[in-house]
Structures are given as structure tokens and as C-alpha cells.
Amino acid sequence: MMESTPAIGRRPGVTIYQVANRAGVSIATVSRVLRGTARVSPDTQQRVLDAISELRYTPSRLGRALAERRHAANGIVFPELFGPYYSEVVLGYENAASDLGRSVLILSTHGRAAVRDIVLDLASRVDGLVLFDGTVDDDLTRELVESGLPIVLLGRPGIAGVDAVSTENVQSARVLVDHLVGHGRRRFAFVGDPQVASDPAERWSAVSEALAGHRLAPPALVRCEFDEEAARVMARDLLTRDDRPDALVCANDQIALGVLLAAEELGVRVPAEVAVTGWDDVMAAKYVRPGLTTVRQPMIELGARAARALDERITGTRSIPIHDVLPTELVVRDSCGEH
Amino acid sequence: MMESTPAIGRRPGVTIYQVANRAGVSIATVSRVLRGTARVSPDTQQRVLDAISELRYTPSRLGRALAERRHAANGIVFPELFGPYYSEVVLGYENAASDLGRSVLILSTHGRAAVRDIVLDLASRVDGLVLFDGTVDDDLTRELVESGLPIVLLGRPGIAGVDAVSTENVQSARVLVDHLVGHGRRRFAFVGDPQVASDPAERWSAVSEALAGHRLAPPALVRCEFDEEAARVMARDLLTRDDRPDALVCANDQIALGVLLAAEELGVRVPAEVAVTGWDDVMAAKYVRPGLTTVRQPMIELGARAARALDERITGTRSIPIHDVLPTELVVRDSCGEH
DNA sequence: TTGTAGGCGTTATCAC
DNA sequence: GTGATAACGCCTACAA
Numbered sequence: 001m002m003e004s005t006p007a008i009g010r011r012p013g014v015t016i017y018q019v020a021n022r023a024g025v026s027i028a029t030v031s032r033v034l035r036g037t038a039r040v041s042p043d044t045q046q047r048v049l050d051a052i053s054e055l056r057y058t059p060s061r062l063g064r065a066l067a068e069r070r071h072a073a074n075g076i077v078f079p080e081l082f083g084p085y086y087s088e089v090v091l092g093y094e095n096a097a098s099d100l101g102r103s104v105l106i107l108s109t110h111g112r113a114a115v116r117d118i119v120l121d122l123a124s125r126v127d128g129l130v131l132f133d134g135t136v137d138d139d140l141t142r143e144l145v146e147s148g149l150p151i152v153l154l155g156r157p158g159i160a161g162v163d164a165v166s167t168e169n170v171q172s173a174r175v176l177v178d179h180l181v182g183h184g185r186r187r188f189a190f191v192g193d194p195q196v197a198s199d200p201a202e203r204w205s206a207v208s209e210a211l212a213g214h215r216l217a218p219p220a221l222v223r224c225e226f227d228e229e230a231a232r233v234m235a236r237d238l239l240t241r242d243d244r245p246d247a248l249v250c251a252n253d254q255i256a257l258g259v260l261l262a263a264e265e266l267g268v269r270v271p272a273e274v275a276v277t278g279w280d281d282v283m284a285a286k287y288v289r290p291g292l293t294t295v296r297q298p299m300i301e302l303g304a305r306a307a308r309a310l311d312e313r314i315t316g317t318r319s320i321p322i323h324d325v326l327p328t329e330l331v332v333r334d335s336c337g338e339h
Numbered sequence: 340m341m342e343s344t345p346a347i348g349r350r351p352g353v354t355i356y357q358v359a360n361r362a363g364v365s366i367a368t369v370s371r372v373l374r375g376t377a378r379v380s381p382d383t384q385q386r387v388l389d390a391i392s393e394l395r396y397t398p399s400r401l402g403r404a405l406a407e408r409r410h411a412a413n414g415i416v417f418p419e420l421f422g423p424y425y426s427e428v429v430l431g432y433e434n435a436a437s438d439l440g441r442s443v444l445i446l447s448t449h450g451r452a453a454v455r456d457i458v459l460d461l462a463s464r465v466d467g468l469v470l471f472d473g474t475v476d477d478d479l480t481r482e483l484v485e486s487g488l489p490i491v492l493l494g495r496p497g498i499a500g501v502d503a504v505s506t507e508n509v510q511s512a513r514v515l516v517d518h519l520v521g522h523g524r525r526r527f528a529f530v531g532d533p534q535v536a537s538d539p540a541e542r543w544s545a546v547s548e549a550l551a552g553h554r555l556a557p558p559a560l561v562r563c564e565f566d567e568e569a570a571r572v573m574a575r576d577l578l579t580r581d582d583r584p585d586a587l588v589c590a591n592d593q594i595a596l597g598v599l600l601a602a603e604e605l606g607v608r609v610p611a612e613v614a615v616t617g618w619d620d621v622m623a624a625k626y627v628r629p630g631l632t633t634v635r636q637p638m639i640e641l642g643a644r645a646a647r648a649l650d651e652r653i654t655g656t657r658s659i660p661i662h663d664v665l666p667t668e669l670v671v672r673d674s675c676g677e678h
Numbered sequence: 679t680t681g682t683a684g685g686c687g688t689t690a691t692c693a694c
Numbered sequence: 695g696t697g698a699t700a701a702c703g704c705c706t707a708c709a710a
Contacts, residue, residue, distance in 0.1 A: 015703060026681045031705060038706095041679060061463040062408070063703025066401045066686050073444070073464070081433060084622070087426030094420055094447050098457070103444050103464060105412070108433050118437070124400040125412070125442060257626060283423070287596060287627035354687055365697045370689060377690095380695060402687025405702050 014055045016063075023051035034059060073103035074310055075126040076154075076303075077119060079134035079197075080110035083254060084282040085299060089154075092303030093130070100311045102127070109135045116140055123149055128310045130154050133198045150313035152306050156198045158323050163309045165324045167302060169199060172295045172328040173206030174213070176249065176277060179293075179330065181214050183337030185247035185275050188219035189238070191259065192226065192251025200226075200251040203279065207249055220245060224255055231258025232265075239268050246274055247336075253278035253285050256292055260335065276335045291333030298326050353394045355402075361390035373398060412442035413649055414465040415493075415642075416458060418473035418536075419449035422593060423621040424638060428493075431642030432469070439650045441466070448474045455479055462488055467649045469493050472537045489652035491645050495537045497662050502652060504645045504663045506636045508538060511667040512545030513552070515588065515616060515634060518669065520553050522676030524586035524614055527558035528577070530598065531565065531590025539565075539590040542618065546588055559584060563594055570597025571604075578607050585613055586675075592617035592624050595631055599674065615674045630672030637665050 016034075020027040025044055032038045033048045040048070051057070065071055076093055078086050090106065097104045107122050109115045119136055123129055123144055131141060133156030145151050145162055153164040180188070188211055194204035208218050224234045231254065238244070239262060250256035256278030263270050270276050270290055278285060281296035305324055312318040332339070359366045364383055371377045372387045379387070390396070404410055415432055417425050429445065436443045446461050448454045458475055462468055462483055470480060472495030484490050484501055492503040519527070527550055533543035547557050563573045570593065577583070578601060589595035595617030602609050609615050609629055617624060620635035644663055651657040671678070 013703085016705095017703085027704080028682080028706075029680060032680090035705080039679065044679080058459065058463060060405075060703050061460075062401070062405045062410070063686090064705080066405050066688090066703075067705040069401070069686065071401070081426070081430040084423065084426070087420070087423070087429070090426070090429065090445075091420040091447075094445055095450075098446065098451070103461065104446070105442050105444055106429070106433055107437065107443070108430075111434075112437070120397070121400075122442065124397060257622075260626075282622070283596075284623035284626045287599075287623045289626075289628040352687085356687085366688085367690080367697060367699090368695085371696090374689080378695065383695080399687050402702090403689075405686085405704090406688040406690080408702065 013060060014057045016057075016059065019048065019051045019055055019057050022055060023047040071103075071125060071127050072101065073105055073126050074128040074130070074307075074314065075105040075107060075122045076130040076132070076306070077122065077135045078106065078108045078110075078132050081106075081108045082110075084284075085252070085280055085297075088299035089132075089303035089306075092300035092305075093307045094303075095300075096304035096307035097311070100307065102311065119144075123147075128152070128314045130306045130310055132156070134196070150310060152310045152313070154302070154306050161321050163313060163321050163323070165302060165305045165309055165322075165326070167199070167297045167326045168328050169202035170206040170209075172330060173203055174210040175330050176295060177207055177210035177214070179332065180247045180249070180275055180277070180336055181216070183247075183271075183275060185337070186216060187243075187245045188216070188247045188249060189222050189245035190219040190249050190251070191222045191224050191231065191234070191238075191255050193223050194221070194251075196226070203249075203251055219249065222248075224251075226252055226254055228254045228258040228261070231255040232262045233258075235259040235262035236266065239263060239266055239274065244274065248274060248276045250276065250278050253280040253282045253292060253294055256294065256335075257284055257288060260288055260290075260292065270335050271337045275337055281331050285331075285333070288335075290335045293333045293336035294331050296329045296331045298328070302326055352399060353396045355396075355398065358387065358390045358394055358396050361394060362386040410442075410464060410466050411440065412444055412465050413467040413469070413646075413653065414444040414446060414461045415469040415471070415645070416461065416474045417445065417447045417449075417471050420445075420447045421449075423623075424591070424619055424636075427638035428471075428642035428645075431639035431644075432646045433642075434639075435643035435646035436650070439646065441650065458483075462486070467491070467653045469645045469649055471495070473535070489649060491649045491652070493641070493645050500660050502648045502660050502662070504641060504648055504661075504665070506538070506641060506665045507667050508541035509545040509548075511634045511669060512542055513549040514669050516546055516549035516553070518632075518671065519586045519588070519614055519616070519675055520550075520555070522610075522614060524676070525555060526582075526584040527555070527586045527588060528561050528584040529558040529588050529590070530561045530563050530570065530573070530577075530594050532562050533560070533590075535565070542588075542590055558588065561587075563590075565591055565593055567593045567597040567600070570594040571601045572597075574598040574601035575605065578602055578605055578613065583613065587613060587615045589615065589617050592619040592621045592631060592633055595633065595674075596623055596627060599627055599629075599631065609674050610676045614676055620670050624670070624672070627674075629674045632672045632675035633670050635668045635670045637667070641665055 016027045128150035130152045132154045155166045158164040192200045194201040278294035281294045285292035355366045467489035469491045471493045494505045497503040531539045533540040617633035620633045624631035
């Protein structure tokens with residue numbers, strides 16, 4: 001047989017056949033010493049190992065994957081990758097997955113038209129998939145689940161029989177509201193968009209309920225993109241209104257930071273005139289003045305947990321579905337009131 | 340032939356054979372309509388398409404990859420994934436690579452022992468690799484290059500014949516120093532560690548040279564980890580020394596933020612008593628008080644550029660090596676002096 | 679302990 | 695146009 005054409009840009013790889021040839025054994029034997037899957041005499045073993053190192057042989061992952069019918073890789077689909085929130089999830093996910101010996105494929109659906117296609121493509125190259133909220137609609141999700149591909153839902157409402165990992169919202173909203181009410185705040189507004197994703201929706205309704213628990217008026221809903229600049233523009237308006245709220249509960253830190261910027265520009269004092277809180281505890285929350293009171297989420301742990309849950313599914317270690325809800329923590333700084 | 344055992348956790352995939360069977364054609368024909376690689380009569384074409392959709396057939400990426408000897412994926416190796424710097428590179432990289440139709444595998448070497456092994460593993464599953472500074476030593480890098488795998492170096496000194504993309508350091512250091520000198524600063528310190536990576540090393544020497552150009556004493560070198568907390572601790576000492584510098588040029592924003600924290604704790608006024616500058620322009624730089632003067636790097640573009648350079652190599656669009664140096668920009672805020 | 683040979687799911691080259 | 699059939703590189707019963 002002639003030497004085959006090398007793949008684009010790569011010299012032809014040395015195959016198991018060449019190793020077998022050189023060592024004077026069959027490919028089966030080479031495979032055995034490679035995998036340690038069966039007894040091989042010390043003598044031949046050494047010959048094979050020699051041949052391997054002399055030829056600088058590395059088994060083709062392609063051939064191996066095809067034979068084993070598995071990728072030893074798993075993927076995660078993000079709505080986007082911008083900002084500290086997702087980046088920490090990436091960090092936690094990569095770390096955990098890598099420790100479990102699986103490669104990590106990432107995909108962001110942000111700004112892409114053919115979400116279905118790219119997700120299916122990704123699905124075809126992994127042994128399991130983590131799906132963030134806001135990436136794949138329920139139909140496609142179900143389709144993927146039914147295809148038998150292990151799936152873990154991240155930060156989104158559970159589907160029966162499917163693993164899900166998310167962070168706690170209801171209780172933390174209550175703690176946050178209690179704290180603000182303790183500061184004497186009465187006229188609340190919720191800044192964000194409950195429609196855009198599951199987390200903001202939960203936060204919105206939880207804040208509303210918590211206020212009801214205090215027999216206070218429901219919060220005004222101020223729709224706003226999850227974007228610092230959009231929040232700044234919105235807040236420039238909101239903060240100059242006659243019926244200005246005295247507490248702005250923002251759906252995430254990005255929004256809260258934009259609000260703080262606007263307040264500074266307008267000379268509106270925080271927290272004296274208005275309290276501002278966020279969600280996430282991004283790095284800037286600690287440095288902004290006044291320091292941003294916010295609900296910290298365990299982002300890294302969230303990613304790690306998803307990776308492990310997925311691995312358990314893939315390996316079959318666990319067959320009953322889980323629905324993990326990670327606890328959050330109120331981080332009190334100065335933007336919520338004098339202490 | 341009997342039905343094969345399904346892979347772990349997945350139901351058996353439908354293969355091209357089943358489609359061929361159902362359509363009453365050969366697998367070659369199925370492949371043809373799938374790839375559009377040759378003429379097929381409208382009639383059979385339709386039969387095949389029908390069979391495909393009825394069976395919900397999706398070609399196996401494994402089989403295809405083996406036959407084509409390519410992964411249609413490329414990887415990027417980070418020293419770590421913590422913080423805003425790397426996360427924006429990830430963002431730019433994923434975006435560009437995805438647009439080019441390639442899947443993205445990421446790997447962080449941080450805290451892992453067998454770097455060589457995991458990098459080689461990654462190398463075996465991609466058509467090309469981007470290597471960040473501080474991940475893979477020169478020997479292994481050369482080894483990878485010689486294996487024929489397309490490689491792009493990121494933020495690290497070039498190797499002859501190998502693509503490299505990085506950000507500009509020398510000129511931006513000069514601009515920064517000029518600006519500080521213009522503010523009347525004379526006693527400089529450089530905070531960071533030139534030994535840890537290429538960028539800090541370049542910045543250190545460039546700052547030194549720029550000062551020499553002003554006939555000023557070389558900066559004191561204050562070694563410090565690239566970590567906010569380490570910087571804070573270090574700065575608590577540095578800022579209380581008798582011979583306190585009047586300008587602290589920090590190797591990145593994390594360090595600068597830690598320094599600002601320490602200054603605030605100690606009641607040392609910035610910029611009145613000491614100027615502080617960073618590098619990167621992370622989000623917090625804008626929110627900290629005083630606002631952090633820093634050198635902005637085009638992180639997203641850096642990732643994108645690397646992805647494109649790699650793609651050109653893989654596809655063979657370009658064969659001559661490039662060494663791109665992306666321009667930076669001085670962002671003047673309040674931490675460098677009164678304006 | 680070792681070798682033979684079939685299978686993993688495609689692509690692509692031949693003939694017809 | 696279409697169909698056999700040989701790769702692609704590896705794994706793994708089954709035999710020997």
C-alpha cells in the first residue's frame with residue numbers, strides 16, 4: 001500500500017501498523033500495551049515501547065474515538081461570553097471537566113443565526129452537553145435529551161428527568177429585601193427584565209413576594225437591558241423622576257454599576273437618597289464607590305457542579321436526575337444604606 | 340450483522356447504511372447527496388432526502404472526521420482562566436473561530452501537573468492550536484510545530500517561522516511614562532514580576548528605558564504576584580516606607596487595584612501623594628475611585644486575531660508566518676494626577 | 679501470550 | 695448516475 005496523502009498542513013501521522021511492523025508484532029499487541037488491556041510478555045512489551053518512542057507514535061484520537069464510539073469530551077453552550085459572570089462559569093467548568101479527563105468545547109450562541117445547527121454540530125462532537133439558560137429552546141432541548149445525549153441544564157427551569165443546576169434566588173431576594181426594609185426603604189423598583197431569562201424572572205417575583213410579606217407596595221418594574229450603558233441611560237431618567245424610588249434592586253451587577261454611574265453624574269447621593277443593589281458580586285462591585293451591596297453567586301462552583309453532574313451522567317455513575325440549587329450570599333457594602 | 344451495542348448513555352445512531360437501505364441506493368449515493376459532491380438524479384436525490392429525514396439521520400462526526408482526517412476544531416491553551424483579561428480573549432477567540440466554522444476547545448494549564456500530556460492530548464483533537472504565554476515551554480512548542488500542527492503564539496516571544504500575535508508594550512510604556520513625568524512624577528516603582536511572563540518583562544524594560552530617556556532614575560522593581568490580594572499586602576508595606584515612590588506603575592490592573600485598596604486603607608491620597616497606573620483596562624478600572632489610569636489592550640481583538648491567523652494556517656490560505664502586534668491605548672483617569 | 683479479522687461510520691476512487 | 699469497495703486508524707472478540 002502506498003503512503004497516504006497527509007492531511008492539510010500536517011505530515012502523515014505514524015500509525016499503529018508502523019509500530020507493529022517495527023516491533024515485529026501485530027497491531028493487536030501494540031494496542032494491548034498501549035491500553036494495558038491484557039497481559040503482554042515483558043520482552044515484547046519492551047520492543048513495542050521502543051518502537052513507539054523511536055517512531056514518536058501517538059495514537060490517533062480519531063481512530064480511537066471511532067472505535068470506542070466516544071469523544072472523551074463534553075461541551076457547554078453559553079448565551080454569550082461577555083462579562084465576569086460567564087467567565088467564572090467557564091473557569092469552574094473547564095477546571096472540573098479537565099480534572100475528570102474530558103476535553104472542553106465551548107460555544108456561545110450570542111449573535112448567531114443558526115443556533116439549532118451549531119448546537120447540533122456541537123452535540124455531535126461530545127459525550128454530553130451543558131445548556132445555559134437562554135441558549136436552546138425547550139423543543140430542541142427535548143430533542144437532544146431524547147437522542148440519548150446526556151444533558152445538564154444550567155440556570156434554567158428544570159425539565160422532568162433532566163439534570164439541572166442553578167443558584168438560589170428566592171431566599172436571597174428575601175434576605176436582600178429584608179435588609180433594605182431594615183434600612184427604612186419603602187418605595188422599591190426592580191431594574192432588569194424578567195422576561196429575558198429564568199434568573200431575573202425568579203428574582204423579580206421573589207422580590208415582589210418579599211415586599212408583600214412586609215405589606216409594602218410591589219416594586220415598580222423598570223425594564224432594562226443587562227448592560228451597563230443601557231442601565232446608565234435608563235437611570236438618568238429614572239433618578240430624575242418625581243416619584244423616584246428609594247431602593248433600586250437591580251437584576252445584576254452590570255445594571256447596578258450603570259445606575260451608580262448615572263447617580264454620580266446627576267449628583268444623586270447613594271445610599272442617602274437612593275439605595276442600589278445588584279446581583280452576582282463581580283469584581284467591580286467591590287471597587288465602585290459606594291461599594292455595591294449585592295447577592296454573591298458561586299459562579300465557579302456552578303460551572304464545576306455542572307461539569308460533575310454531566311460526567312456522572314455520561315459515565316452512568318448516577319441515573320436519577322438531580323436538581324441542584326446552589327446557595328447564595330448577601331454581600332453588604334455601602335450602596336444599600338448607612339451602617 | 341447484529342445491532343451493535345450503543346455507546347454509553349446513547350441510543351445507537353442511525354448510520355449511512357440504514358439510510359441507503361431505506362432509499363434503496365448505495366451508501367456512496369447517500370454520501371453524494373449529503374456532500375453535494377457529484378450529480379445525483381433528482382429522483383434518487385429525493386428518495387435519499389426522504390429517508391434521511393424519516394430516519395432523522397445525522398452523519399457521525401467521528402466517522403467523517405476519520406475519513407477526512409480533520410477535526411474542524413481548534414484549541415487554545417491558557418495559563419489560567421481567572422479574571423477579565425483571559426475571559427475577553429476567550430470571547431474574541433470563540434467568536435471568530437465559530438464564525439469560521441470551527442469548534443473551540445479550551446484548556447487551562449493552571450494548577451495541572453502533567454501539562455505536556457494534556458497539551459498533547461488537546462493537540463490530538465484539533466487541527467491547530469493557539470498557545471498563550473506561560474503555558475507550554477519552548478521545547479514542547481517546537482515539538483508541536485515540527486509535528487506539522489499549525490500553531491499560533493499568543494502574547495509571547497516569537498519563534499522563527501511560527502505565527503505570533505501580541506499586544507504592543509514598548510510604545511505604550513513610553514506614553515504612560517511621559518504622561519506621568521508630565522504630572523511631575525520623578526520617583527518611579529514598577530510593581531509586578533518581569534520574570535513571570537513576556538508581557539510584564541517587556542513592560543518593565545520599556546518603562547525603564549522611557550525613564551532613562553527622561554534622564555530619571557530607573558524604577559524600583561517591586562516584585563509582586565499578579566493578584567489583587569498579594570498586591571494589597573505588598574502595598575501596605577511599600578506605601579509606608581520613607582522613600583515612598585511618587586508613581587507606581589503596575590504591571591496589570593489587578594495589582595493596581597490592590598494598591599488602591601491599600602492606599603485607601605492607609606489614608607494615602609491618590610493621586611496627590613502617589614500616582615498609580617495599571618495595564619489592561621478591566622471593568623473595575625472604570626469604577627474604582629479614583630478612576631484607574633491604565634493601558635487598554637484589545638483583548639477581544641487579540642483572541643479574534645489569533646483565531647483567524649490559525650485558520651489561515653490550517654486552510655493554507657497563508658504560508659508565510661506573521662507576527663502581529665496589536666496597538667494599545669492609554670486611558671487617562673484620575674489615579675495618575677490632577678487634570 | 680499473540681495474531682487474525684471484523685467492526686466503528688464516513689469519504690472517495692474506481693468501474694459499470 | 696450509481697454501486698462496490700478500499701481506505702481512514704484503532705479496538706477487540708475469537709482463535710491459535
